[in-house]
Amino acid sequence: MISDVGFGCFSRKINSGVQLAFQKNLHKEKAASSLSYLDKDVFSSALNQEYKNDISFLGNIQRSIKEAWKDSIVREMIEKSVMCGNFKECPEFGKAFLERIDALCSSKLSNDEIYKELSKFFEKIRPQIDNSFATDDEKRFQRRVGQVKDILGNKKVEIFTDVGCGDGEITSAIGSALKLKKDKVTGLEVYIRPDKTYPFTIKQFDGVKIPLPDNSQDLVTLFTVLHHAENPDGLLKEIRRILSPNGKLIVREFDAKNDSEKLFNVVMDEMLYKVYTSYDGVPVREDGYHSCSEWEIC
Ligand SMILES: C[S@@+](CC[C@H](N)C(=O)[O-])C[C@H]1O[C@@H](n2cnc3c(N)ncnc32)[C@H](O)[C@@H]1O
Known part of the structure; x- marks a missing residue:
């Protein structure tokens, strides 16, 4: 356990359910800094401990929207996230979207086929809801900065x-707030968004091996990435390698406290990358979500 640093974890907000809006840090005393940070020396000693290398005990969900819809608790979370979140300004479309989910989940279609059908449905209604579909992005950028x-x-x-x-929006906002020139800001992505222009150095990477020199970065941010990573341990080791001796890593992750919240978060990711956008190159892991205490252990 890393004792002197906390890990910033958040619940996906379900009562006002915007896709990427979060509740306050569960550690109320740390609410002022809702992200957590590790100085390179603390980070290094934590990473060097032996228990670091296996998070397989954290469990594997292997379920998605069909299973979620059958589970009354998770279903209610999804309904709230649609009606009070993304579709809050266009409830009639939210209701139609939920009816579509219901019909598809009662059919023999697989999870993947259901997301494809939902994507077609969303494309059809998109022109009518474009201005009212809520993402809360601007507030999120400002909060993060x-x-x-x-x-x-x-x-x-x-x-x-x-x-x-x-999509690089938060990266740019942080770079500007720190008054950094564009060539001093790098974004790393496994899936560079084909429809975005990045106003800084953007590099594709394989999710582990970072194409940057040792000890080269004063600050590294890792915002809600670990739950996507197949090899989070390898990625953290690479981040330690590129941090300068006084460098800082700031990490943010969800706090999925139980199986229902884990499943709900997986469905939300699949909705985002397969239905609301077509960013299907972003890997969604069914076993990627953990509670704050599980994250602290690993
Ligand atoms: C939930 S998004 C967060 C994006 C941005 N950091 C933000 O806060 O808005 C997570 C991103 O991490 C990327 N990613 C980076 N490293 C990854 C890895 N090792 N495995 C999977 N996805 C990774 C995904 O492609 C995805 O775009």
């Missing part, structure tokens, strides 16, 4: 890498 600045305090950052930068 504020949290990073709080954690950094007076620490000088001259070069920064965002691992798993997604």
